[in-house]
Amino acid sequence: MTETTDGAAPSPAADSWQKTACILCECNCGLEVQVTDGILSKIRGDKEHPGSQGYSCEKPLRLDRYQNGAHRLDTPLRRRPDGTYEEIDWDTALDEIAERLAAVKAEHGGERIFFYGGGGQGNHLGGAYGRGLFHAVGAKYMSNALAQEKTSEGFVDLQLYGSHTSGDFENSEVVVFVGKNPWQSHGMSRARPVLKEIARDPQRSIIVIDPRKSETAAMADHHLQIKPGTDAWCLAALDATLVQEKLIAEDWLSAHTVDVAEVLTLFRSIDIADYARRCGVPEDALRAAARRIGNAGSVATYEDLGVQQSPNSTVSAYLQKMLWILTGNFAKPGGMHIHSWMFPLAGKWFPLERDNTPRFETARRTAGLQAMRRGAGGLRWILSHLDGGGPLTALAERAATLAMKSSFDAVAVAVAGPIADRTSNSTQFGTTPVTGARILWGLIPCNSIADEILTDHPDRLRAMWIESSNPLHSLADSERFRRAMRSLDLTVVVDVALTETAREADYVLPASSQFEKYEASLFTLHFPHNSFQLRTPLMAPLPGTRPEPEIHAAIIDRLGVVDPDVVASLAATARVGRSAFALSLFSTVEQKPELAGLLPYLLYRTLGTTFEPGGEAKAMIWGFAQLACIAQPDSVRRAGFTARGAEQGEQLFDAIISRRQGVRFTDDNYEDAWRYIRHADRKIHTAIPELNEEIKLLDDVEPCYTSAEFPFILSAGERRSFTANVIIRDPDWRRRDREGSLRMCSHDADAMAVATGDFVTLTTETGTATAVVEVNDMMQPGHVSLPNGMGVSYPTDDGDVVVGVALNTLTSVRRRDKFFGNPWHKTLPVRIEPVAADGQGRLGNMT
Numbered sequence: 001m002t003e004t005t006d007g008a009a010p011s012p013a014a015d016s017w018q019k020t021a022c023i024l025c026e027c028n029c030g031l032e033v034q035v036t037d038g039i040l041s042k043i044r045g046d047k048e049h050p051g052s053q054g055y056s057c058e059k060p061l062r063l064d065r066y067q068n069g070a071h072r073l074d075t076p077l078r079r080r081p082d083g084t085y086e087e088i089d090w091d092t093a094l095d096e097i098a099e100r101l102a103a104v105k106a107e108h109g110g111e112r113i114f115f116y117g118g119g120g121q122g123n124h125l126g127g128a129y130g131r132g133l134f135h136a137v138g139a140k141y142m143s144n145a146l147a148q149e150k151t152s153e154g155f156v157d158l159q160l161y162g163s164h165t166s167g168d169f170e171n172s173e174v175v176v177f178v179g180k181n182p183w184q185s186h187g188m189s190r191a192r193p194v195l196k197e198i199a200r201d202p203q204r205s206i207i208v209i210d211p212r213k214s215e216t217a218a219m220a221d222h223h224l225q226i227k228p229g230t231d232a233w234c235l236a237a238l239d240a241t242l243v244q245e246k247l248i249a250e251d252w253l254s255a256h257t258v259d260v261a262e263v264l265t266l267f268r269s270i271d272i273a274d275y276a277r278r279c280g281v282p283e284d285a286l287r288a289a290a291r292r293i294g295n296a297g298s299v300a301t302y303e304d305l306g307v308q309q310s311p312n313s314t315v316s317a318y319l320q321k322m323l324w325i326l327t328g329n330f331a332k333p334g335g336m337h338i339h340s341w342m343f344p345l346a347g348k349w350f351p352l353e354r355d356n357t358p359r360f361e362t363a364r365r366t367a368g369l370q371a372m373r374r375g376a377g378g379l380r381w382i383l384s385h386l387d388g389g390g391p392l393t394a395l396a397e398r399a400a401t402l403a404m405k406s407s408f409d410a411v412a413v414a415v416a417g418p419i420a421d422r423t424s425n426s427t428q429f430g431t432t433p434v435t436g437a438r439i440l441w442g443l444i445p446c447n448s449i450a451d452e453i454l455t456d457h458p459d460r461l462r463a464m465w466i467e468s469s470n471p472l473h474s475l476a477d478s479e480r481f482r483r484a485m486r487s488l489d490l491t492v493v494v495d496v497a498l499t500e501t502a503r504e505a506d507y508v509l510p511a512s513s514q515f516e517k518y519e520a521s522l523f524t525l526h527f528p529h530n531s532f533q534l535r536t537p538l539m540a541p542l543p544g545t546r547p548e549p550e551i552h553a554a555i556i557d558r559l560g561v562v563d564p565d566v567v568a569s570l571a572a573t574a575r576v577g578r579s580a581f582a583l584s585l586f587s588t589v590e591q592k593p594e595l596a597g598l599l600p601y602l603l604y605r606t607l608g609t610t611f612e613p614g615g616e617a618k619a620m621i622w623g624f625a626q627l628a629c630i631a632q633p634d635s636v637r638r639a640g641f642t643a644r645g646a647e648q649g650e651q652l653f654d655a656i657i658s659r660r661q662g663v664r665f666t667d668d669n670y671e672d673a674w675r676y677i678r679h680a681d682r683k684i685h686t687a688i689p690e691l692n693e694e695i696k697l698l699d700d701v702e703p704c705y706t707s708a709e710f711p712f713i714l715s716a717g718e719r720r721s722f723t724a725n726v727i728i729r730d731p732d733w734r735r736r737d738r739e740g741s742l743r744m745c746s747h748d749a750d751a752m753a754v755a756t757g758d759f760v761t762l763t764t765e766t767g768t769a770t771a772v773v774e775v776n777d778m779m780q781p782g783h784v785s786l787p788n789g790m791g792v793s794y795p796t797d798d799g800d801v802v803v804g805v806a807l808n809t810l811t812s813v814r815r816r817d818k819f820f821g822n823p824w825h826k827t828l829p830v831r832i833e834p835v836a837a838d839g840q841g842r843l844g845n846m847t
């Protein structure tokens with residue numbers, strides 16, 4: 001394959017390496033692959049990838065099990081009244097779906113059409129384009145997996161400093177993992193080499209809070225092996241030790257934070273010995289870990305599902321962040337940082353203040369905006385009538401470039417803001433229409449979705465568009481979610497496979513795979529160097545499938561919500577040149593603000609037509625590149641994109657579409673993390689009144705989640721070597737642990753007289769399942785663990801097989817966080833009984 005600078009689809013020789021990325025976790029490590037007859041035949045880490053630098057783990061080696069296999073759908077399906085499916089052609093599917101969406105909108109209002117999903121670990125471009133459809137139907141409510149894991153932490157981030165943070169683990173003296181096992185789950189670049197390096201260095205330390213001796217805990221200098229679900233007491237005691245032993249950065253706190261006195265008072269009154277007892281950790285071990293944090297030159301922390309899907313997750317997020325805040329570990333090497341974004345995955349777009357704001361900015365902005373508003377129609381008319389090339393076209397493009405140059409800096413933020421807000425989600429906070437549950441980042445808590453449907457309430461949700469996600473399998477209480485889906489007026493699923501969720505939908509639309517279309521992930525979470533990769537299709541789409549942006553555009557066309565003349569004239573200006581296009585696009589949206597939400601569609605149908613067939617989806621990347629430059633121009637400049645104004649966005653875009661290994665798009669200085677704080681005073685607002693009150697309540701609670709009926713705690717969803725959510729359905733993908741064993745310690749196994757390979761029945765208040773035992777002393781007595789990603793159906797010659805436990809047949813939507821409804825999957829009370837030797841239980845979920 002030869003590198004092309006225009007990003008045209010490649011036609012590689014069979015034995016040549018093509019660049020792409022792994023789609024199995026949020027790290028999206030760069031890969032090089034060979035494609036033979038449509039098969040991903042050879043796969044290796046890409047040394048040129050700016051983030052992963054050649055690293056990859058064992059999981060992508062058999063990525064072809066995602067790309068090819070019996071699970072792939074290749075025709076739209078429509079559900080018959082008896083629950084079976086018939087194949088229909090694309091036009092019929094799109095016509096009917098558009099008609100039925102319009103009918104729901106007419107009868108109940110567009111805000112009763114709910115959007116779920118929009119991207120997994122490697123595919124966020126569909127979700128970005130999906131925002132166009134969301135606005136085209138007049139929707140208001142959406143959700144995705146973030147609303148069952150990250151919203152509790154996200155709320156704390158918003159209150160403290162307004163954005164997401166990440167640790168500079170490669171340079172930290174002390175790293176703290178709270179309910180996080182990066183050896184298996186990664187979540188940071190080159191996780192294993194970085195962990196090994198820290199473990200090897202006597203000057204550096206790993207601290208792990210985990211009830212289980214995970215792979216990471218086994219490498220740790222301090223493993224605080226708490227009882228499951230007791231993080232809040234452990235973290236509060238760590239914070240209290242820092243305060244009571246005077247290990248905090250007092251001067252730093254006075255300079256950089258507000259309201260810290262209140263917080264310190266709170267921690268002064270905590271009885272450390274008693275809290276250590278409640279979480280089951282020896283007091284001296286807990287104090288030793290706190291001292292290590294307090295005395296370190298730099299500290300970074302990482303919390304994940306172990307706390308996010310356990311009791312007190314919002315409070316624990318706050319207490320965890322206090323470890324690095326009280327010790328002043330922000331905006332310095334090895335510490336914590338707020339980072340840049342290509343485009344925010346959740347929350348609002350945020351433009352930084354310019355380093356050198358031009359004088360007369362306000363006057364120029366007003367004049368520029370006026371000119372854009374008034375000039376839009378005429379401008380589009382002139383530019384669009386120059387279609388077809390020639391000297392006049394070149395002249396117009398040059399004039400447009402000049403116009404952009406003179407006004408861009410002044411108007412860019414003002415014009416881009418509303419567009420970016422509509423493309424992300426303007427309703428950051430809110431409550432749900434039926435149950436009044438708290439919304440964060442515009443997302444309905446996953447645990448509330450079924451409640452917003454299974455009711456007679458007039459404002460209940462009536463239709464659901466589900467894309468690139470399998471919520472019936474991945475959200476708590478699958479049976480309840482199934483009932484919710486079946487009670488809706490319309491459900492549409494867009495997926496590559498006939499998932500558990502698809503099997504309940506009215507229509508199933510087959511998507512092209514992530515290696516058959518342009519794709520990208522917006523997990524741009526790094527500091528001080530952040531990178532982004534646009535992946536080029538490696539092969540033609542499987543016949544019968546379509547990329548999501550095409551599906552969305554086809555439905556929006558049918559809904560008839562956009563004036564075709566606007567589309568035609570913008571498409572014509574796009575053919576004149578990108579400056580002409582940018583100018584007329586900005587001015588069109590200034591004049592018709594109602595089009596802001598439809599921008600993904602407009603870009604696709606206009607600028608998109610200037611790329612090679614199949615390359616239309618690059619249009620949104622152009623938009624992201626412009627927005628990234630408008631938001632953080634100095635950091636982008638330091639990464640080598642030195643042009644000014646709109647030209648900088650063009651430069652970045654050109655790099656993204658030509659450098660297939662990915663692009664480092666921002667370079668920050670450590671102290672720049674202060675500029676990303678969204679509070680106007682650029683300080684950390686340490687007190688969060690409702691959480692401070694909640695911390696006081698911990699005193700009255702003696703944590704215990706078991707009962708005589710359910711004497712064990714099950715962690716339902718451990719990340720292992722061969723789990724990857726449910727992105728790969730073929731059970732043979734897993735080299736080991738094919739059936740996803742239940743891990744329990746030898747003490748419990750002996751007491752129950754079971755051994756590795758035996759079967760047991762698990763019973764919770766919601767359901768029962770059968771699992772195979774693996775005796776493993778990673779577990780503490782009373783605590784058992786099952787892997788995530790199992791229990792999905794896979795077609796074989798002998799019919800569908802289901803291997804392993806579908807965890808959410810066992811979980812409940814009621815056991816959830818008080819604030820954001822995050823499910824407590826890690827601390828699920830369960831009864832365990834050996835299965836009689838006749839193997840009856842085994843048949844239950846092995847066929």
Ligand SMILES: Nc1nc2c(c(=O)[nH]1)N[C@H]1C(S)=C(S)[C@@H](COP(=O)(O)OP(=O)(O)OC[C@H]3O[C@@H](n4cnc5c(=O)[nH]c(N)nc54)[C@H](O)[C@@H]3O)O[C@H]1N2
Nearest residue numbers: 179180181185212228229304305306718719723724725826
């Ligand atoms: N291999 C693999 N990697 C993945 C994924 C995958 O499916 N497979 N999925 C990706 C996704 S979507 C996510 S969100 C991340 C999740 O990544 P992690 O959160 O790191 O993964 P888990 O194994 O779910 O949970 C981490 C740890 O929490 C511990 N734990 C259980 N109960 C408690 C408790 O009460 N308190 C504390 N402190 N710890 C507890 C478990 O023992 C486990 O070691 O992984 C990502 N990476």
Ligand SMILES: Nc1nc2c(c(=O)[nH]1)N[C@H]1C(S)=C(S)[C@@H](COP(=O)(O)OP(=O)(O)OC[C@H]3O[C@@H](n4cnc5c(=O)[nH]c(N)nc54)[C@H](O)[C@@H]3O)O[C@H]1N2
Nearest residue numbers: 120145468469470474494495496511514716717725726807
């Ligand atoms: N009990 C329990 N439940 C859990 C967890 C747990 O630990 N325990 N983990 C939770 C977590 S942290 C997460 S993130 C969620 C993940 O659960 P989900 O949000 O459901 O996401 P994925 O498993 O990533 O599912 C991705 C879907 O996208 C499809 N897909 C793949 N490529 C494409 C494509 O190009 N286009 C389209 N349209 N579809 C595609 C796949 O076939 C699959 O159906 O699960 C959650 N559920």
Ligand code: SF4
Nearest residue numbers: 022025028029056057
């Ligand atoms: S699974 Fe995650 S860590 Fe492993 S190669 Fe893929 S992206 Fe990288």
Ligand SMILES: [Mo]
Nearest residue numbers: 145146149305
């Ligand atoms: Mo996740």
